[in-house]
Amino acid sequence: MGFLDILLSETAFPSLKMVELFGVMGISDQPLVSSWTHVPTDQHPLLSKLSSRASIDRVRIHVGENRRLRGGYPADWVLWEEDNRELVGPPSIIHHLSTDLRLLVGGGEGRVWEDGGESFEGVG
Amino acid sequence: MKIGSLGCVIYDVDPKFARLKGKRFPPLERLTLEAFPLTIKNVDYWMKNMDWSQMGDLDFRAIDEPTYFFSESMKLAGGLPRLKALHLELPWFRETRDHQEFEDTFRRFLDVPRDTGLSEIALEGDYQSYLQAILDNHGTTLKKLRLHDPERPQEPQREMLSEPGLCDLGRRAPNLEEISIDINHTLNGSLVSPFAHPPTTIVYSSIVRDSQWDS
Numbered sequence: 001m002g003f004l005d006i007l008l009s010e011t012a013f014p015s016l017k018m019v020e021l022f023g024v025m026g027i028s029d030q031p032l033v034s035s036w037t038h039v040p041t042d043q044h045p046l047l048s049k050l051s052s053r054a055s056i057d058r059v060r061i062h063v064g065e066n067r068r069l070r071g072g073y074p075a076d077w078v079l080w081e082e083d084n085r086e087l088v089g090p091p092s093i094i095h096h097l098s099t100d101l102r103l104l105v106g107g108g109e110g111r112v113w114e115d116g117g118e119s120f121e122g123v124g
Numbered sequence: 125m126k127i128g129s130l131g132c133v134i135y136d137v138d139p140k141f142a143r144l145k146g147k148r149f150p151p152l153e154r155l156t157l158e159a160f161p162l163t164i165k166n167v168d169y170w171m172k173n174m175d176w177s178q179m180g181d182l183d184f185r186a187i188d189e190p191t192y193f194f195s196e197s198m199k200l201a202g203g204l205p206r207l208k209a210l211h212l213e214l215p216w217f218r219e220t221r222d223h224q225e226f227e228d229t230f231r232r233f234l235d236v237p238r239d240t241g242l243s244e245i246a247l248e249g250d251y252q253s254y255l256q257a258i259l260d261n262h263g264t265t266l267k268k269l270r271l272h273d274p275e276r277p278q279e280p281q282r283e284m285l286s287e288p289g290l291c292d293l294g295r296r297a298p299n300l301e302e303i304s305i306d307i308n309h310t311l312n313g314s315l316v317s318p319f320a321h322p323p324t325t326i327v328y329s330s331i332v333r334d335s336q337w338d339s
Binding site for chain 2: 003014015017018022
């Protein structure tokens with residue numbers, strides 16, 4: 001059972017209403033920010049996973065925490081509030097969240113971002 | 125000093141509140157301190173001149189040396205008996221001895237028997253040393269838990285809750301309604317090839333990335 005499966009399990013966390021995740025992407029993996037978009041829950045694997053738990057009405061994902069972001073562009077995005085279960089964020093972030101889902105659910109595949117991030121170029 | 129909807133929020137003012145001229149504050153219920161010098165002298169003055177019996181919400185951010193505050197607060201009657209919410213940016217110490225002293229003190233602070241356990245705890249920094257004390261003393265009363273160790277460039281991957289650790293958290297804090305935690309993107313703690321899924325496009329370099337954030 002993967003990390004998210006445990007977190008979203010009604011057996012493990014029976015009262016859960018809000019989930020906030022830090023570091024879904026690595027520190028070196030800051031995306032380009034071009035425009036904002038909305039993606040319905042059923043078109044996004046991470047959202048689909050999170051929305052499988054009906055009692056959760058708020059989700060916040062902190063995509064990256066690069067220091068350069070602090071005080072400038074926000075490093076986190078509110079994914080949904082109550083019934084508005086749509087991802088809100090730049091399209092490149094949506095792409096990254098899709099691929100990183102494999103890490104979160106422990107599916108045996110995935111990518112890792114080098115700590116420190118100075119030598120790794122992000123992929124979009 | 126300003127008392128508002130956020131509680132007691134203090135900016136750049138005289139830490140002794142000399143304008144009070146000997147009067148005591150009304151019982152404090154919420155206190156937020158940010159980058160405030162919690163020196164021994166200041167803490168002694170505060171402990172003496174403030175009524176801490178109703179303190180319900182402590183929020184300390186960028187406080188360099190909170191050790192003495194937590195140590196002294198345990199000497200108050202009941203040791204902040206009404207405390208319900210604690211938000212703390214864990215301090216960084218240059219000296220191992222100072223770090224150890226804080227760790228011991230803060231664990232004892234979490235262990236203080238209160239009327240009820242805390243319902244909200246938020247720790248930012250290396251929280252691993254305090255997790256057991258949190259669950260031992262506040263697990264059943266916790267409704268909101270935030271455990272977040274920020275990523276730092278040029279430093280090793282932060283420690284995070286393992287999957288068994290997450291199971292244990294759920295078992296010992298069954299009333300959690302809100303949880304904020306770090307995700308381990310190294311997949312079970314082991315390194316995975318960055319190109320397990322070959323990238324289709326390289327979309328930015330560090331130079332472009334910098335210019336993007338600066339714009």
